Amino acid sequence: MKVALVGNPNTGKSTLFNLLTGLNQKIGNFPGITVDKKTGYCKLSNHVTAEIVDLPGTYSLYPKSKDERIVFQVLADKTNPNYPDLIILVADSTNLRRNLLLYSQVADLGLPMLLVLNMSDMAKKAGLKINTDKLAERLGVRVVAISARKGEGLSTLKEAIAQYTPIATQNRTIDVDIFAPEAIKQIRQKLNTDNSYYALQVLHQHEHLDHFSLQEQEEIEHIEQANGFKTHQLQTAETVARYRHLNTILNEVVLDTGAEKKFQITDKLDSILTHKFWGFLIFFAILFFIFNAIFSWSSVPMDMIEGSFAWLTEYGHQHLPPGVLTDLLMDGVVAGLGGIVIFIPQIAILFGLISILEDTGYMARVTFMMDKIMRKFGLSGKSVVPMIGGIACAVPSIMSARNIENWKDRIITIMITPLVSCSARLPVYTLLISLIIPNERIWGIFSLQALALMTMYIISIITAVLAAWVFKFIIKAREKSYFIMELPVYRMPRWKNVFYTMFEKSKTFVFEAGKVIIAISIVLWVMSSYGPSKRYEAIDHKYEALETKLADSTQVASLERDKAAERLENSYAGILGQTIEPVIKPLGYDWKIGIALITSFAAREAFVGTMATIYSVDSADENAAELRLRDKIAAAKNPATGLPTFTFATGLSLMLFYAFAMQCMSTVAVVYRETKSWKWPLIQLTYMTAMAYVAALIAYQLLK
Known part of the structure; x- marks a missing residue:
């Protein structure tokens, strides 16, 4: 049994999907397009299992974006593999009139359907009394009241799905034949259907329906032109007629006993949180709290992991037989993996706090506040969602830009989103900040390290906005953009959802980044441990001759360290690093950092794993295994100057390079997939790398 979830955005549809399917779900793409497709399985009874398909949220069957087109494409085509046996239309109980617009459209398609009134607990709190029996009678469908957040009514819904029989048919809502009678009649005859609303929707949307042949498309177009079919005017007329009909349906069904106090708390909070002065001040205070928490709360678990x-x-080197395999395992794989696992607490805290902001409804307010500012720089308010999402990861954020209807706004958003500092940069920032910024507090409250981290994120956001302003003049388009968004009421976060997000994102970070890190660490260890045989033989002869002249064990140990450093310098990795060193030396980088720059073009996180591997191979000290990565890097000296390798100038230069550089192959791939052209990812790669080099160069030369 195939069941499709349909509903407006912010109705709790995805929460219900997670409740029904649990962990038994997967995410793919709808055939032929890059829109996410969420499917899962739900056991309804001993003998009935349903396949649940979560269709993209939409306010109406008339699409405004690629995602919204999917809904009618699935419901209109019986040959579509996702065509449902039953539709569950999820509606927000606190805003039933607007939600039932979509219901009335789907009902007129004549598809079997259940109406689910979600957030019924919030409706009661708001003083709304909904007579579900009377509503069911007037609509001719079964109505189930639930609260997906609390898991209430789930068993009743499962029973309703399992017992549904296609014999019962819901009442049609309005007479659509009045809008374009002759055109609808001709389409009904052509398609051999008795459903007038399906015929009307085909007239509106046939160009988006792949199951029609080119000849059929031309014939439908001819019927449109012959009958003077005007899409926009007819959509407006239909919507007005539907709302009039819904008013009669909802009369005496919904009793509002708390109309005055319904949004009282939300309105009071909004008067402060979306204020043109206090709103931004509070937003920056929340940002600082997040970055302070990333450092403060994670210090203990990070120390334990490190x-x-x-x-x-140390244990591996002591108890495993000495040799190549032990060195590879300990200094390659374990060192590289340790450089990533240590950042799990920070990643979990970042995603957990962002999830709380989204769940409470605050993130929608940030989008609303930023819209007016964004428009001045060639973006719309909808661009804020991908940009804020970019703090987590650029890949899904770029995909979410599909909801931006205006082509120019969408392309600019895609081009600048990778500039926003993502979670992959977080390990790089925190490592470098811990090396160059003292762990001190101003007035005993403000952490210097947290301020430095927040500054990096603010720099990235300001740069992204300025880059958008430049693209505004470069990219030309005639379309006008608009911004429509519903602000949800404030709610308590769903803690189960928050912890699930923290777990999922941390797992994804470790497994996705971990695969790349381990592969790079193994290759890097081999390149760092081996080099041209003639060079290695010359080094061995040189140090053998020196050792015979020394009797002091301390001098011998010092000589061993010098030998290890020289072998690393003459290894294949060393040769590669020294080849690019002249290019990166003006930025304050040595050849070791150069290797990390190269490897991190696969994934930014690889910087930390690369440094861990190089510095593990670099040291021949018996106590080196006991030293932590930050200690090893902090102790590194520039052989030419004798100063620490990571000075304030070098560290800041490196952070700016990572703030701007396009070091993520996954992002390049998704930009190509979303734009269907190599032109945009290549422009992005070029301008971001150039920005990174220039910014790093200026920072180092001014501060050295």
Whole structure:
């Protein structure tokens, strides 16, 4: 049994999908397009299992974006693999009139359907009394009241799905034949259907329906032109007629006993949180709280993880047989993986706090506040959603730009979103900040390190907005953009959802980044441990001759460290690093950092794993295994100057390079997929790399 979830955005449709399917779900793409397709399975009874398809949220069957087109494409084509046996239309109980517009359209298609009134608990709190029996009678469908957030009414809904029989048919709502009678009649005859509303929708949307042949498309177009079919005017007339009909349906069904106080708390909060002065001040205070939490709350678990990996490396070297495999495992795989796992607490805290902001409804307010500012820079308010999402990851954020109807706004958003500092940059920032910024507090409250981290994120956002302003003049388009958004009421976050998000994002970070890191670490260890045989033989002869002249064990140990450093310098990795060193030296980088820059073009996180591998191979000290990564890097000296390799100038230069550089192959791939052209990802790669180099160069030269 195939069941499709249909509903407006922000009705809790995805929450219901997660409740019904649990972990038994997967995300793919609808055939032939890049729109996400969420499917899962739900056991309804001993003998009935349903396949649940979560269709994209839409306010109407008339689409405004690629995602919204999917709904009618699925419902209109019986040969579509996602065509449902039953539709569950999810409506927000607190705003029933607007939600039932979509219901009335789907009902007129004559498809079997259940109406689910979600957020019934919030409707009661708002003083709304909904007579579900009377509503069911007037609509001719079964109505189930639930609260997906609390899991209430779920068993009743499952029973309703399992017991549904296609014999019962819901009442049609309005007479659509009055809008374009002759055109609808001709389409009905052509398609051999008795459903006038399906015929009307085909007239409106046939160019988006792939199951019609080119000849059929031309014939439908001819019927439109012959009858003077005007899409926009007819859509407006239909919507007005539907709302009039819904007023009669909802009369005496919904009793509002708390109309005055319904949004009282939300309105009071909005008067402060969306204020043109206090709103931005509060937003920056929340941002600082998040970045302070990333450092403060994660310090203990990070120290434990770092200590565990140092102990594991030491234990491995002591108890495993000495040789190439042990060195590869301990100094390559374990060192590289340790450089990533240590950042799980920070990633979890970042995603957890962002999830809370989204769940409470605050993130929607940020989008609303930023719209007016964004328009001055060639973006719309809808661009804020991908940009804020970019703090987590650019890949899904770029995909979410599909909801931006205006082509120019969408392309600019795609081009600038990777500039917003993502979670992959977080390990790089926190490592470098811990090296160059003292762990001190101003007035005992403000952490210097948290301020530095927040500054990096603000720099990235300001740069993204300025880049958008430049693209505004470069990219030309005639379309006008608009911004329509519903602000949800404030709610308590769903803690189960928050913890699930933290777990999922941390797991994805480790497994997705981990695969790349381990592969790079193994290759890098081999390149760092081996080099041209003639060079290695010359180094061995040189140090053998020096060792015979020394009797002091301390001098011998020092000589061993010098030998290890020289072998690394003459390894294949060393040769590669020294080849690019002249290009990166003006930025304050040595050849070791150069290697990390190269490897991190696969994934930004690889910087930390690369540094961990290089510095593990670099040291021949017996106590090196016990040292933590930050200690090893902090102790590194520039052989030419004798100063630490990571000075304030070098560290800041490196952070700016990583803030702007396009070091993520996944992002390049998704930009190509979304734009269907190599032109845009290549422009993006070029301008971001150039920006990174120039910014890093200026920072180092001014501060050195």
